[in-house]
Amino acid sequence: MAGLTEYVRWLWGISVVIQIWVCVVLFLSGNFRRISLFTGYVIWNIAQAGIVYFTYIEFGLRSRIALEAAWMSQGIAQLFRVLATTEILRLILRPYRGIWALGWRVLAVGFGVVFSLALVALGTNFRWAIVVADRGFHLAFGVALVACLLLVRYYLIPVHSAYKALLAGFCFYSCTVVVANTVGRLLSVQGNPNSQMIWQLVTIGAFTFVSILWATVLRNPLPEPHQKGMPPDVKGTYQEISSQINERLRRLDELLSRWWKLEAAQQ
Amino acid sequence: MNLALFAFIAIVVVLLLLLAWALRGNGQHEESHSNWKTLEESGRSHVSFLPQMRQALKSEDEGFLARTGPSGLRARVNRERRRVALSYIAALRQDFEELMRVSRAIAALSPQVGVGQEFERLRLRASFLWRYRIIWLSLQTGFAPLPQLSDLSNLLSAYSVRLEEAMKEMGERAALVADMVSSPDRRRIHPI
Numbered sequence: 001m002a003g004l005t006e007y008v009r010w011l012w013g014i015s016v017v018i019q020i021w022v023c024v025v026l027f028l029s030g031n032f033r034r035i036s037l038f039t040g041y042v043i044w045n046i047a048q049a050g051i052v053y054f055t056y057i058e059f060g061l062r063s064r065i066a067l068e069a070a071w072m073s074q075g076i077a078q079l080f081r082v083l084a085t086t087e088i089l090r091l092i093l094r095p096y097r098g099i100w101a102l103g104w105r106v107l108a109v110g111f112g113v114v115f116s117l118a119l120v121a122l123g124t125n126f127r128w129a130i131v132v133a134d135r136g137f138h139l140a141f142g143v144a145l146v147a148c149l150l151l152v153r154y155y156l157i158p159v160h161s162a163y164k165a166l167l168a169g170f171c172f173y174s175c176t177v178v179v180a181n182t183v184g185r186l187l188s189v190q191g192n193p194n195s196q197m198i199w200q201l202v203t204i205g206a207f208t209f210v211s212i213l214w215a216t217v218l219r220n221p222l223p224e225p226h227q228k229g230m231p232p233d234v235k236g237t238y239q240e241i242s243s244q245i246n247e248r249l250r251r252l253d254e255l256l257s258r259w260w261k262l263e264a265a266q267q
Numbered sequence: 268m269n270l271a272l273f274a275f276i277a278i279v280v281v282l283l284l285l286l287a288w289a290l291r292g293n294g295q296h297e298e299s300h301s302n303w304k305t306l307e308e309s310g311r312s313h314v315s316f317l318p319q320m321r322q323a324l325k326s327e328d329e330g331f332l333a334r335t336g337p338s339g340l341r342a343r344v345n346r347e348r349r350r351v352a353l354s355y356i357a358a359l360r361q362d363f364e365e366l367m368r369v370s371r372a373i374a375a376l377s378p379q380v381g382v383g384q385e386f387e388r389l390r391l392r393a394s395f396l397w398r399y400r401i402i403w404l405s406l407q408t409g410f411a412p413l414p415q416l417s418d419l420s421n422l423l424s425a426y427s428v429r430l431e432e433a434m435k436e437m438g439e440r441a442a443l444v445a446d447m448v449s450s451p452d453r454r455r456i457h458p459i
Contacts, residue, residue, distance in 0.1 A: 098377045102385065135275075142282050149289035155375040156368070164290045171286050175279045182275040 004061065008200045015204050016049045018211040025218045034222050037087040038166070041080035042214075048073040071130055078137055082111075085141075085170050089148055092159050099155050103148050110144035128185060135181040138174040145171050165217040169210040176206035345409070352406050360399055367392060 004012070023042050026032045032039040051073050055066040086107065093100035118136020145167065152159060184199030192198075332341040370388060 096375050099375055139275075139278065142279075146282050146285045146289065150285060153289045153291075155371050157375060159290075168286060168290055171282070175282055178275055179279050182272050186269075186272055 004056075004200070005197050008197060008204065011201060011204045011208065012049070015208040015211065016046065018208055018215060019046050019049070022211050022215045022218065025215050029218060029221050031218050031222050034091070035084070035087060035166075037080070038084040041077070041084040044077055044080050048077055074134070078141075081170065082141065085145060085167065088163055088166050092152065092157065092163055096155070096157060099151065099157065103151055106147050106151055107144045110147045111140045114140035114143045131181050131185055135178050138177040138181075142171050142174040142178065145174075160223045162217045162220075162222050165213055169213050173206050173210045177203055180206075349406050349409070353403065356399060356402055356406070360395075363392075363395055 019042060023039070023046060026035075026039050026042065052066070052070050055063070055069040059065045086104070089103060089107070090100065093103050115136055118139060119133065121132070121136070149167065149171075180199050180202040183202075184195055187195035187198060328344075332344055336344075367388070374385065
């Protein structure tokens with residue numbers, strides 16, 4: 001642990017405590033049943049902190065084993081992140097089968113395209129391979145998530161603020177990691193001695209902030225996103241106007257058809 | 268390297284802005300809904316004023332006023348006609364946005380959403396907005412673009428026809444489900 005500055009150690013400790021708090025809140029509120037994969041993600045983050053701490057103590061911060069343990073555990077955390085996000089989007093879009101079918105394709109294609117581009121950009125620079133791949137992952141994740149949320153907004157699908165906060169947390173953290181990895185790499189190339197500390201402070205700080213947000217919204221049981229029948233907004237609009245609109249469209253069509261005929265005759 | 272930094276920061280800023288916009292409350296939807304009611308209460312679509320608009324923008328009138336009217340009248344009439352035409356195309360756009368909104372509601376209710384159809388709608392919207400901007404600019408600069416105005420109205424009409432077909436299909440499906448529900452053997456109901 002000697003390689004970590006005091007600020008980083010403190011922030012890391014606070015972050016782990018808050019993650020444990022999120023986990024406790026998930027179980028106390030009963031939300032772990034509804035968002036089990038998200039709960040898995042939080043538990044894995046706590047476990048990852050334990051694994052990394054153990055390897056740092058045992059083998060040293062700069063050892064190969066510590067580095068491998070940190071990045072491999074990070075890979076599993078990324079997998080959990082994707083699964084947790086898909087789980088939340090699935091919950092939101094469950095009543096809208098057509099939109100969900102479109103949504104998961106958008107998520108998959110968006111993620112696949114951006115991540116592939118990021119890997120292509122990796123080129124032959126293997127020294128920074130993990131950092132660039134990690135940045136590529138977070139960028140792809142952020143793009144895919146925002147694309148899905150735009151789709152949800154486009155189709156006027158109501159989303160409870162608790163689910164919004166969970167998704168916003170994921171996206172905010174990914175965006176921060178993209179910037180932190182880019183700035184960290186730049187500072188390191190320029191030979192800045194504090195580059196690692198800055199990177200650690202920014203990423204851990206962002207995750208701590210997101211964890212506080214999650215702990216706050218998860219205190220109460222999450223509302224059932226599945227609404228019986230149609231969503232209120234769509235339902236109201238559809239029922240009110242479905243008969244009127246047919247009439248109106250027919251009238252509009254007839255009128256136009258008459259005008260075009262009249263115009264053709266005049267010409 | 269600096270270029271990469273700026274590029275990534277720009278991407279992240281755009282992503283965060285889009286995220287904020289996507290997660291914003293749906294107050295705008297309610298406003299749009301109330302606009303729809305107003306439109307319905309008015310009893311007729313704005314497209315129905317196209318003949319008057321065509322008449323108003325005819326260049327023959329301008330020539331006549333120049334020959335026979337008092338000085339300044341032609342310029343004043345032109346200004347007024349332009350103002351009315353701008354209001355008209357703004358109203359057409361409002362009609363179009365409402366139709367788009369209804370079609371989105373239909374898509375959200377549908378158990379299957381065709382990617383091709385959705386992209387077609389996006390293309391249609393882009394096309395409409397492009398024509399709208401061209402006409403708006405032409406009117407602002409003093410031209411009276413009759414052909415484009417017809418195109419715009421035409422697009423709106425074509426779109427409404429497609430929407431009607433979609434609604435008819437949904438109505439037929441709903442009737443089918445109602446039939447199945449009312450049938451004696453309800454264990455074999457697979458509405459979708």
